[in-house]
Amino acid sequence: MSAFGTVTHLVYVACATAFVIGLHLMNTPATARRGNQVSAGGMAVAIVTTLVVLVHDGGVDAYAAWALGIGAAGGAVAGLVAARVVRMTAMPQLVSLFNAVGGGAAALIALGHRPASTAAEVTGVLDVLIGAVTFSGSLIAAGKLAGRVPGRPLVVPYGRLASLILALSSITFAVLFVAFGGGTWALTGIAVAALIAGVLLTLPIGGADMPVVISLLNACTGTAVAMAGFVLESTPLIIAGALVGAAGAILTKLMADAMNRPIGAIIAGGYGTGDAVAVAAGGTQQVREVTVDDAAIQLAYAGKVVIVPGYGLAAAQAQHEAVALAQALTERGVEVSYAIHPVAGRMPGHMNVLLAEANAPYEQLQDLEESNPGFARTDVALVIGANDVTNPAARRPGNPVSGMPILDVDRARSVIVIKRSLGHGYAGIDNELYTDPRTAMLFADAKAGLAALLSGLHAYA
Amino acid sequence: MSALLLADLTVFTLALLVGFEVISKVPATLHTPLMSGANAIHGVVIVGVMLLAASVSSWTGYVLLAVAAFFAAMNVAGGYLVTDRMLAMFRSRS
Incomplete structure (x- = not known):
């Protein structure tokens, strides 16, 4: 490995350490804000380092540089403005929206990158699958919390049959992609099936269970990002993605416990809106x-x-x-x-x-x-x-x-x-x-x- | 299986274990900020999108790249800021 490669790799390891320390500091109220700042600092260093790597390697053509620059600038402004102006009551759906776009970006990486090995193909399939489910699922979850999508559990006719068909077609596309050299079209097929599946999985879940669902989808995005890391052979993505995947899973469990709801029952759906529905209490007791x-x-x-x-x-x-x-x-x-x-x-x-x-x-x-x-x-x-x-x-x-x-x-x-x-x-x-x-x-x-x-x-x- | 893939799998497994351990007994007060903070960390996907820029060379690739960059930058920038706003409201007990 060249000296440059060694140095950048070590810097990435330092960034990953900052993420771990940051998450750990966020366990207690007194140090939580500093934890987030440590994590943000690690992220800033990781981004600058990657920029240096791109310039050093010189492999980015002018169009790609513009596409990257304009896209990133637009996204950063949109994210900062949304985070700045959001009312604290609307914050849960904003977090869900940020989670959606993170999953979307992870899925797009596998769609845009030509896999170099069988392992990259397999992880690419997983990346597209998880990332696309998270993208559409998180958007529906955000819509439910914002009141744009009805918060009550929506029963989709033939939803289970549709989910089964979607799962089978995803597997078919995956086999075509990995074993028979199917190109981008096979991955696109997986993405479309996964997008529909994300909607079908989230619609039947009631608004009151949405926090746990968002936490679960957050863990999924982490896993999708780790898979993108395998596709690109990039260590920081693998570490940070796996970290969020596991931490998010634990957090989901903690949240479900605090709400006295088993996770399995939440995913099965059909339970509660959390909104005050005007149902008469009935009975003979007087208030x-x-x-x-x-x-x-x-x-x-x-x-x-x-x-x-x-x-x-x-x-x-x-x-x-x-x-x-x-x-x-x-x-x-x-x-x-x-x-x-x-x-x-x-x-x-x-x-x-x-x-x-x-x-x-x-x-x-x-x-x-x-x-x-x-x-x-x-x-x-x-x-x-x-x-x-x-x-x-x-x-x-x-x-x-x-x-x-x-x-x-x-x-x-x-x-x-x-x-x-x-x-x-x-x-x-x-x-x-x-x-x-x-x-x-x-x-x-x-x-x-x-x-x-x-x-x-x-x-x- | 290549040595690189084996190393990556090792790192992946160990990072998973670290993730399980780093969240311990969190007070419910911090569940939402912690979720938001973890959400910002998977914004590291922006690094992946930047690396993707080195391998695209078609018009569909450029469009895909721009959309991915928009998504990832929104995740990372907004994620950290909204977490900070939440945590700024927890003044220490004094």
Whole structure:
């Protein structure tokens, strides 16, 4: 190996080390941001090194240089602008979009590169297959989170038959490509089949399961990038791709566990939207309604209030209203804290991001373990658009939420629930908290309800 | 099987193991930023697209290259920035 080749290879190894260290630092909140910066630094060095390699080898013709330059500049600007202007509530679908284009780029590499060996052909097939499924699947997932594609599980007629046909045709094309010297057309056939398969696989999955699906697709993109690394015989792609593939798989497992959902059941689909669907609770049990003014007075004269934000708050983007109300209460001398369930919001950890964006004091944000012992001393628990994570039925076996860790909201002296309707959460069962005698329902959109409470607080108390 | 391929397979396997180990007990708070950070790392595909530029010489190849470059650059640039924005909101407990 030439001296130049040795040096660049060592630099790539250093970059890969930066990715590993960066990911490791992102395991704890205190060092997470620095971890991302270390990883970004490694990436910048890898890109510059590759540029030096291209200039040194001199193998890029003028048209290719322009295509690369214009494409990369356009993509970088599009990515930076989107990341800059995105509202934090819309961030999950943006991550999914970035994941889609990453998978698309990996698939295009195998389509554009003439394989040098049988191994490169096999990995090229895998690259196109995984990359294209991820591309279309992530786009559908992003569409579901953004509300462009219906969030409910969409049953595709003859979907399973179609998936089987697509799988068989992919295998046929793969055999034609590897064993019989089929050219780019065979790879293109695989790409088309995989694109359709990605859509068919994602459509039947409900919106509430999308975070786990995006994490899974993220791991798939990593694997596709590693395969692209085999095609190009490029070590940094193999290392970083495998790293993300494995780390993404573990993260998917962690997320599914936190949401109390088996991964197999998520992929099978057909379960839940996560949107508050207006289904009447039915049954004979009565719920008690409260007016805005009564609720405001109750809050104003409480000693300790715990705010329990849920999916409804995230969907209505009511984080600023919630924090304003909390601040007004704090100024009146009320002890206020937020009890944040691990899976509250649209993605695990999303609620912390939203409340932090609205400048909620960090010391008021409490996780499940911190907040549960405090509910017995709480005068009013204010539940904002949270459902399954507060259902006491989880303590009993034999129902869909059994065993799921919940916030002990029912142990507070009184409970006010702001919710648009008595609709079910994505577990699809009645919430016993709502029919508890100590619970009062305030039927409103989270944003409007909180604003009304705040003005009620100023007017009457 | 060539020595190069064997070396690549070794690296691939070890990198997988490192990936499994590097994510340990992550608090749920960090699940979304961590996913976004991992998403940015597979933006390394931009390096692959740059290497691809050395092997294309047809008009379809150029178009393919430009699209791939757009996709990869969007992944890597946007991925890191949006992760940083998320993490900037986690102020330390003081």
